[in-house]
Amino acid sequence: MLRLPFIALANLSLLVRTAVGAPFRMMSSGDRPTYVRFRLTGDPPYRERRRPRLPFGASRPEPADVTSVERFRESLELLAKDARVKGVLLEVESLHVPAAKRDALVAVLRRFQGQGKRVVGWAVSVDNEAYSLLCAADEVLLAPMGRVELVGYAAEPLALGEGLSRVGIRAHFVRRGPYKTAPELFTDTVVSDIQARTVETFLDERYADLVEVVAQGRRKTPEEVRALIDRGPFSARRALDAGLVDALVSEADLPERLGLVKDGGDAEETELEPMGTYLSTVPFPPVRWKPVKRAPRLAVVPVSGMIVPGKGGGGRMATTDTVVKALRAAGRDKRSKAVVLYINSPGGTPLASEQMLEAVQRVARKKPVIAYMDRVCASAGYMVAVGAKEIWSSPHAMVGSIGVFAGKFELSGLMEKLGVHRTTLARGENAAIFSSSRGFSPHEKETLEAEVEEMYQAFLDIVAKGRGRTKEEIHQLAEGRVYSGVRGKAAGLVDQIAGFEDACRHALTLAKSPTEGFEIMTYGGPKQRVNLVKLLMGASQSRAFALCPTALGLSLRDGTEAFEDTKHLGLTDLVGQVFPDDQWPFGG
Structure with a gap:
């Protein structure tokens, strides 16, 4: 009850500000x-x-920028009533x-x-994903110099074995399951049939989704859309002739196209105004009053990277350290009645994932935990997810890849080329098991295979228990197999x-908490930059990995940009790619 005076004071301040500004907004109405x-x-x-009040050095969004799906929805709901x-x-x-x-x-x-409202879409240049969104508009406009990069999807999985051998590097890996193809990136000279089929399955699903969305939005048959994709990319004129856009309009001519230029008016002086300008013309715009009763709160913990x-x-x-502390804080938060574990990870080490899994399970004993993924939740990432009460996914997220591999890179050939000589002295049969000066001895390989098998069996036990299935049932789905969200549900x-x-x-429903007007509290900070080659060559303590090869090795292209589910996921040092920027799907 101590907060009531402060709430009253804050609302009084909002009321005064609204009342003082009302006459000026009326004059602008x-x-x-x-x-x-x-x-x-x-x-x-x-x-x-949540943005800092004084973001020194930080770039501010443009006035018209959509800053979140939530704010976009609220804005359109308000405009729909006018x-x-x-x-x-x-x-x-x-x-x-x-x-x-x-x-x-x-x-x-x-x-x-x-x-009863219209949506007019406009762009200068769009790729597959952006164009599929524009297809939801009543009218699609393109700049006269613009392009529509509607070309479908392509993939370029890598096989670096021969290239590494030419510079004197050999990869030695042990894996569990033929579908755990991540080591093939370093060991094989060509992409395996299994890896190719896995990639093609995802290509088929994304391509079918693109065809369906464009066909519905542009009122064409799927056959017509597939024929158009095969003719892409399109210049602005070709896109107009093909019926992909409705008109070619420059940015300066948009007001006239929308009928905003009055007779005798100057189109150059007429501007399309953002939401902030609209609110300045509404005498009494909606006010975000401070509620007397606190809104329901949901904790979100990201596992990203x-x-x-x-x-x-x-x-x-x-x-x-980051994820476990975030989970503990979410568990302690009495206002947060439930937790959503947002996972966007291709995997990692079994040691780290089991630590996170244990933390998830501890929180799940206190309050409902739902795991959600809309990009990648694979291998070690999926191991973390099974600690939740339920696993929710978007249709095209990558899920599964239950499996383990371990190994090292042998640099003896490279060192010889460079004139570097190293002598390995050891006491103990496996003391130099992870030395980069040589490959595995028969005894070392046998030891490593036993360890990988033990980890794989433990992985199966964890998933079987979390999913309420038998170990054999999970094994039939495992060995590195990767699923889309839809196939994962099946x-x-x-x-x-x-x-x-x-x-x-x-x-929140599972927690028997109200679901209207809930707020989100995010626990956990940004993640560290990662170098995959450095990680695989020994940065990890366990030197055993549970990674999704499809997420790591894929480079799905739509002409100019990589397919976002796997964009820039790959080898930093060897192919010049880096992990994608953290994309926070929520506020907090």
């Missing part, structure tokens, strides 16, 4: 825009981020969102259109296919 401009770029989170508003202009630029977030944005647009032991600062690794590795917000509401 005649200039209220009939179309409001929004700009979709990058990967906006599901929920609004009879003077005809619709919105949705500008798409350098958009990189997973399919699940694209579907969430499309759902927001569909609700807006369902209330390679899962490794140790501590971490900024970057792109999910370290045990196999029993996933409980539900849905979006992030649905998973959050379900977690």
Whole structure:
């Protein structure tokens, strides 16, 4: 009850500010825009981020930028109630969102259109993913110099074995299961049939999704869309002739196209205004009153990046120190009645994942925990997920890859080429097992194979217990097999296919907590940068790995940009690729 005076004071301040500004907004009400401009770029989170009051050195978003799916939904709900508003202009630029977030944005647009409003999409250049979002618009406009990079998806898995041998490096790995193909990246001279078939399965699913979305949005048959994809990419004129866009309009001519230029007016002086300008013309805009009763709270703990032991600062690794502390804090938070474990990880080390799993299980004994993934939740990442009460996924997320491998790189050939001589002296049969000066001795390989088998059996036990299945049933689904979310649900590795917000509401429902107007509290900081080659060559304490080869080795291309589920996931030193920037799907 001590907070009541502060709540009253805060609301009084909001009331005074609203009342003082009302006359000025009334004077501007005649200039209220009939179309409001929004700009979709990058990967906006599901929920609004909490930003520092004085972000020195930080770049501020553009006035029209969509800062979260949540704020976009709230804005369109407000505009839909205004009879003077005809619709919105949705500008798409350098958009990189997973399919699940694209579907969430499309759902927001569909609700807006369902209330009699128009959505006009405009872009300069779009790839597969951005164009599939634009297809939800009533009208798609393209800049005269623009392009539509509608070309489908391609993949370029790597086999570095021969290349490494040429510089004197040999890879020695032991794996459990023919589908655990991650070591093949370093050992094989060609991509295996199993790896190729796995990649092609994901290509087929994403390609089918693209065809369906474009066919529905542009009112074409699937056969027509497939024929168009085979003719891509498109210049602006060819895109117009093919019916992929409705008109070619420069940015300066957009107001005239939308009928905003009055007779005798100057199109150059007419601008499309963002949401902030619209709010300045509403006498009494919605106010975010401080509630007397606190909103329901949900804790979100991200596990994003390679899962490794140790501590971490900024970057792109999910370290045990960061994740375990975040889980403990979420468990202690009495206001958070449930926890969503957001996983975006291709895997990591069994040691680190088991530590995180134990922390998840401890929290799950106190309150409901739902694991959710919309990109990659594979191998060690999936091991962490099975500690949750339920596993929820988007349709096209990568799931599974239950398996283990271990090994090292032998640098003797490289050292010989460089004139470097090293002598290995050891006491103990396996003392030099991870020496880079030579390969494994028969005794060392036998020891390593036994350790990998033990880890694999432990992995099966963990998943079988978490999923309520027998060990043999899980083994039939394991050995490194990778599934999409839809196929993972059919196999029993996933409980539900849905979006992030649905998973959050379900977690609160399990906690018997209200689901309307809930807020999110995020626990856990950014992750450390990771070098895969350094990790595999011995940075990890255990030197055994549970990684998803499809997520690590894939480079799915749509002409100019990598497919976002696996974008830039690969070898930092050998192929010049780096892990993707952390994409926070929620605020907090």
